[in-house]
Amino acid sequence: MQDPTDTAGESSPGLVSTAIQAITRHIRSEGLAPGDPLPSEAAMTRQLNVSRTVVREAFRSLSAMRLIDMSAGRRATVAKLDTGAMSMVIEHGITTQQISVHQVYDVRRTIEMRTVALAALRRTDAEAAAIGQSARSMRENFLNPEIVMEHDIAFHEAIAAASHNPVFSLIVTAFSGVTRSTWVIGWRTRSSNEDQLKMIKGHEDIAEAILKGDPRLAAEHMAQHFDKSVKALLDAGIA
């Protein structure tokens, strides 16, 4: 167990990377679905002929990316699609100033112009109701910014879900963290209650267009919403 070069080839980029590849390959070759169990660490250790340390770091890495779920006592399982890794990448980009909030909003606008149109075309009644409920909750709590923000985020995620394309959901949700750390700034620049209510009205318009099943109208309202939001951020001096 002390000659790591005897099994396969590679070696150069480290044993852990090799182990990660082995695990993902296992998932693919066995055709595993979310919830299915993976081999135990001990089994992997034997199969790859490396120490448990290496196997464990590989499992842990995949767990950090939310590709697998781990918990004490149980074997690791294949994970459902999750936005964890993407969020961390985006947030890392922001904190290290490699991307700006403005750039994130440009991407969000691009994507949500599409999700809102798709939602108008493909939403179920339940989804339309959920979207409308989020908008209504924003109005009902409009004196409490924190709560308005959470409903705002839920609103956009609900629209993405109603697009019935999980990749859109993934991306939109990945941006939610950024939204959480900038939302209040935009809210504050809308000095008057009137402005704030107008912004909430924008959400209701979007929800209504989705309910009516009018993709063009929905996209138009979404565009206006984003233009105003970006303007609010720019007014506040956010790059």
Place this chain on the structure above:
Amino acid sequence: MQDPTDTAGESSPGLVSTAIQAITRHIRSEGLAPGDPLPSEAAMTRQLNVSRTVVREAFRSLSAMRLIDMSAGRRATVAKLDTGAMSMVIEHGITTQQISVHQVYDVRRTIEMRTVALAALRRTDAEAAAIGQSARSMRENFLNPEIVMEHDIAFHEAIAAASHNPVFSLIVTAFSGVTRSTWVIGWRTRSSNEDQLKMIKGHEDIAEAILKGDPRLAAEHMAQHFDKSVKALLDAGIA
């Protein structure tokens, strides 16, 4: 060093998660930029009052997400924005059948309709040249599918880069892996050389529109390109 509950609070979701948070918080609070060094594992071990095992798994996890760079002997450094984690998430979604190739193409279409328009508006001369060169290389090697594919991928990534929004680049690049595993299928359904050359012509049209700085025309050509690509995949029975 054997009472992990003495330092902060939390505890429940595992020491490793806590360590990961501590490291990312360190990056943020110190305002580190890509290339800047992080504390050594030993230092982190002392600071968090946990074993090296835990600290190491945390570092390794961040390294797997490409948020930091590690190499033997040197301290870990903050990493430049990289698509590694995102690619893995997307590919995981595909292999576990939680997302379909078709859905990925829909997202690509949405995003690249925007990147191509931005590229037409913001491209530098060098970027326009690189995009044109990729298209030309596709034609020159059109008998060798593998090479055409690589230039095709480079073409789209170059357009994303010319949009001058790294978030777009990140997403487009993350999809390249999926493209690599499906591209040949689409190519084969274009049975005749004539069809294949027509597809390459589409790329040249896009490059030309970007060179001319005409965002509307560029977007139109991109839309046609994607519609044909998706049709080719559908003809081949790809969901």
Place this chain on the structure above:
DNA sequence: AGACAACAACCTGTCATACAGGTTTTGAGG
């Protein structure tokens, strides 16, 4: 004094072992 080589200090990569605590399996007894 300056160049350069050898060395020391530090760092990460990997291995082995140990044990605590959670989960599943098993099997004995009713």
Place this chain on the structure above:
DNA sequence: CCTCAAAACCTGTATGACAGGTTGTTGTCT
């Protein structure tokens, strides 16, 4: 057949050891 407790298995964390890479220091030679 059901119940329930022990056994077997599994992950979470700690510790110590050593190989090999990197960097800064020192001391010698020119």
